[in-house]
Amino acid sequence: MKVLTANRLSDGIAVWYAAGGWAETVGHADIAYDKTAEDRLEAIGAAAAANNEVVDVNIIDVAIVDGLVEPVRLREKIRAAGPTIRTDLGKQASPQPARAA
Amino acid sequence: MYRYDEFDQDFVHARVAEFSDQVQRRLAGEITEDQFRPLRLMNGVYLQLHAYMLRIAVPYGTLNSRQLRMLAHIARKYDKGYGHFTTRQNIQFNWPALSDIPAILADLASVEMHAIQTSGNCIRNVTADHFAGAAADEVADPRPYAEILRQWSSVHPEFSYLPRKFKIAVTGAERDRAAIQTHDIGLHLKKNAAGELGFAVYVGGGQGRTPMVARKIRDFLPEAELLSYCTAILRVYNLYGRRDNKFKARIKILVHETGVEEITRQVEAEWQALKDAELKLPEADIQAINAYFAPPALVPRPEGDDVVKQARLDSKSFSEWLDQNVVTHRHPDYAAVTISLKGIGEVPGDATDSQMEAVADIAERYAFDELRVSHEQNLILPHVARADLKAVYDALVEIGLATANSNLISDIISCPGLDYCALATARSIPVAQEISRRFASLERQREIGELKLKISGCINACGHHHVGHIGILGVEKKGTELYQVTLGGSADENTSVGEIIGRGFSSEEITDAIEQIVDTYLGLRLNPDERFIDAYRRVGPAPFKEALYAGETKAA
Numbered sequence: 001m002k003v004l005t006a007n008r009l010s011d012g013i014a015v016w017y018a019a020g021g022w023a024e025t026v027g028h029a030d031i032a033y034d035k036t037a038e039d040r041l042e043a044i045g046a047a048a049a050a051n052n053e054v055v056d057v058n059i060i061d062v063a064i065v066d067g068l069v070e071p072v073r074l075r076e077k078i079r080a081a082g083p084t085i086r087t088d089l090g091k092q093a094s095p096q097p098a099r100a101a
Numbered sequence: 102m103y104r105y106d107e108f109d110q111d112f113v114h115a116r117v118a119e120f121s122d123q124v125q126r127r128l129a130g131e132i133t134e135d136q137f138r139p140l141r142l143m144n145g146v147y148l149q150l151h152a153y154m155l156r157i158a159v160p161y162g163t164l165n166s167r168q169l170r171m172l173a174h175i176a177r178k179y180d181k182g183y184g185h186f187t188t189r190q191n192i193q194f195n196w197p198a199l200s201d202i203p204a205i206l207a208d209l210a211s212v213e214m215h216a217i218q219t220s221g222n223c224i225r226n227v228t229a230d231h232f233a234g235a236a237a238d239e240v241a242d243p244r245p246y247a248e249i250l251r252q253w254s255s256v257h258p259e260f261s262y263l264p265r266k267f268k269i270a271v272t273g274a275e276r277d278r279a280a281i282q283t284h285d286i287g288l289h290l291k292k293n294a295a296g297e298l299g300f301a302v303y304v305g306g307g308q309g310r311t312p313m314v315a316r317k318i319r320d321f322l323p324e325a326e327l328l329s330y331c332t333a334i335l336r337v338y339n340l341y342g343r344r345d346n347k348f349k350a351r352i353k354i355l356v357h358e359t360g361v362e363e364i365t366r367q368v369e370a371e372w373q374a375l376k377d378a379e380l381k382l383p384e385a386d387i388q389a390i391n392a393y394f395a396p397p398a399l400v401p402r403p404e405g406d407d408v409v410k411q412a413r414l415d416s417k418s419f420s421e422w423l424d425q426n427v428v429t430h431r432h433p434d435y436a437a438v439t440i441s442l443k444g445i446g447e448v449p450g451d452a453t454d455s456q457m458e459a460v461a462d463i464a465e466r467y468a469f470d471e472l473r474v475s476h477e478q479n480l481i482l483p484h485v486a487r488a489d490l491k492a493v494y495d496a497l498v499e500i501g502l503a504t505a506n507s508n509l510i511s512d513i514i515s516c517p518g519l520d521y522c523a524l525a526t527a528r529s530i531p532v533a534q535e536i537s538r539r540f541a542s543l544e545r546q547r548e549i550g551e552l553k554l555k556i557s558g559c560i561n562a563c564g565h566h567h568v569g570h571i572g573i574l575g576v577e578k579k580g581t582e583l584y585q586v587t588l589g590g591s592a593d594e595n596t597s598v599g600e601i602i603g604r605g606f607s608s609e610e611i612t613d614a615i616e617q618i619v620d621t622y623l624g625l626r627l628n629p630d631e632r633f634i635d636a637y638r639r640v641g642p643a644p645f646k647e648a649l650y651a652g653e654t655k656a657a
Contacts, residue, residue: 010128011198012153052130056148073580075519078528079150083520085448085530089181089196090151 006054121203145216162190173457224254264342305356397469405487450478518558527575
C-alpha cells in the first residue's frame with residue numbers, strides 16, 4: 001500500500017498526491033494497492049516534477065489507521081506530522097482533516 | 102570586528118542579485134531542479150523533511166548586536182520565530198519559503214551577512230575559538246587569520262569544486278576550544294622562540310563515517326606564509342583527493358591512504374613553488390586586518406570584585422552561574438560569559454526571535470556590542486566587566502537563558518536529527534532533552550563535573566558524537582531507532598575518537614544506559630577532580646561494559 005509524496009517547489013512544504021492535486025496532509029492521499037496503480041502514481045510524480053510543481057518526489061509505504069492514511073516509516077511519519085519536539089509546528093499544529101468516510 | 106569594504110559589499114550584493122534571479126527562474130520553471138540544486142546549495146539553501154532550510158554563515162562565530170537583531174527579524178518575518186545555532190558556528194532557519202529567500206538574503210546583506218559557501222564542495226566557514234580576543238591563555242587573536250582565509254577562500258576559482266567539502270579551524274591558545282584536530286586543516290597560532298607568530302599545521306581530521314584525528318605536518322609556519330601553505334595543501338588534495346567515491350573523498354582519507362610522511366613531502370614540495378611569492382602576506386595587510394579586530398577599549402573597572410562578592414552573597418543561583426558559565430578574561434576586571442542555549446529539556450542550540458533580540462540588547466549595553474556563536478551551540482559575550490556580571494545575569498534570567506550548565510552533562514551538542522534532517526536515520530533532540538531532564542539537578546551535574554555529551558542522528562556525525570566523552574549515534578535498525586554509545590572521545594588539544602562500548606540501546610533504554618555510565622564513573626574516579634575523560638583513559642572500557650552488559654552475558 002503506497003502513496004505519492006513530494007515537497008512543493010515554492011515553499012518546500014511536504015505534500016501528498018490526493019484527488020488529482022497535492023494535499024498538505026497525508027490523511028486522504030491516493031493509495032496505490034497494486035503495481036499498476038503505483039506506476040500511475042510514479043508517472044504523476046515525474047510529470048509534476050517536470051512541470052516544476054514539486055521536488056524530491058517519492059513513493060512511500062502507508063497503512064490505514066482509524067480510517068486515515070498513515071506512513072509506515074518513522075521518517076515519513078515525522079514528515080507527515082512535524083518535528084516530534086515541536087508539536088506546535090508542522091502539520092500537527094493545524095486541525096486534523098476529517099476522517100475518511 | 103571586520104567590516105565589509107566596498108569590494109565585499111559589492112560582491113555580496115552581486116551574489117544576492119544573481120541568486121535572486123536564479124530563484125525567480127526556478128520558480129518560473131525556466132531551470133530544472135537538477136540545474137538549480139547546485140546553485141541553491143552554493144547559497145546555503147537545503148531541502149529538508151518539512152521545508153527548505155537556510156544556513157547562514159557567521160564568520161568564525163563573530164556577530165554584533167545589529168546582526169543578531171537581523172537574525173531575529175528573519176526568524177520572525179520569514180520563519181517560525183526561532184533559529185538553530187550549529188556546531189559550525191552558523192545559524193540555520195528550518196522553514197523559509199524558497200520564494201522568500203531573495204528577500205532574506207537582501208536583509209542579510211544589509212548587515213554584512215550572507216549564506217555563501219555554507220554548503221557544497223568548497224572551503225566552508227572558517228571557525229575559531231569562541232573566546233578569541235578575550236581568552237587569558239591565547240598568544241594572539243586567531244580571527245584575523247580566519248578572516249584572511251575567508252577572503253582568500255571566497256569563490257576561489259581553483260577551490261570551488263573540490264572532491265568534497267573542506268573545513269578549516271583556527272585557535273590561538275594551547276588549550277584548544279576550536280576542535281582543530283577534527284578539521285580538514287587545523288591551525289594552532291603560536292609564537293616561536295624568537296617571539297614571532299606562526300602556525301602549527303594539522304591536516305586530515307574529520308568525523309563522519311570514518312573519524313580521523315588530524316596529523317601535524319608542520320610545527321611552525323611563519324604567519325606570512327599562511328595562504329601559500331594552505332594553497333599547497335589544497336592543491337595536493339584537489340589533485341589526489343578521491344572523486345570516485347563520495348565516502349572516501351575527504352582529505353582525511355587521502356592523508357590516511359597516502360601516509361602522513363608522503364603527504365607532508367607532497368605539500369612541502371608544492372609549497373616550495375609557492376612560498377616567498379605572490380601569496381606571501383605583506384606585513385601591512387596583516388596589520389590592516391588585525392586593526393579590524395582591535396580589542397574594545399577595556400576601561401579599568403576595579404569595582405568588579407566587590408560587586409561580584411556582594412552579589413554572590415545575595416544570590417546562590419548567580420554564584421553557581423558565575424562558577425560555571427563565566428571564564429577568566431585577559432583583563433582582570435573583565436570576564437567572558439557563556440549564554441547557555443541548553444536549558445533543561447530545551448532544544449540544544451535553538452533561540453527564539455525575542456531571545457535573540459534580548460541578547461543583542463545585553464551585548465550592546467554590557468559587552469561592547471560583540472557576540473560569538475560557539476561550536477558547542479551556545480552564545481558567548483566575550484567582554485563583560487565583572488562589575489556588570491550581575492546585571493547581565495539578571496537580564497538572562499528574564500529570558501530563560503541563565504542555565505548554569507556550561508561544560509556539564511546537560512550542555513549537550515546535538516544535531517537536528519530526524520525531527521528535521523533529510524539525511525538523519527534517528528532523532529537526536531528528544532534523546533538530548535530526556536538526558537537533560539534526567540540530570541536536571543545542577544547539584545548532581547556539578548558533582549559529575551566536566552562531561553561532554555554529544556549526539557548525532559546519523560553517521561555523518563554533525564553532532565560530533567565521535568569526540569564526545571560520551572557519544573551517542575542514532576541509527577535505524579529494523580524500522581526503529583537504535584542508539585550506539587561511544588566512550589572516550591574528546592575534541593581538545595588531546596583529541597581522541599571514542600570507542601563503541603557494545604550493542605546499542607532503544608530510545609526507551611538510552612537514558613538509563615547513560616545514567617549507568619555516569620554512575621560507574623562516579624564509583625571509580627580517584628577523586629572529584631578526575632574528570633570523566635581522564636578516568637576513562639585510566640581504566641578503559643571494561644568497567645563500563647561490565648556495568649552495561651554483564652547481566653546479559655550471565656543470562657546468556
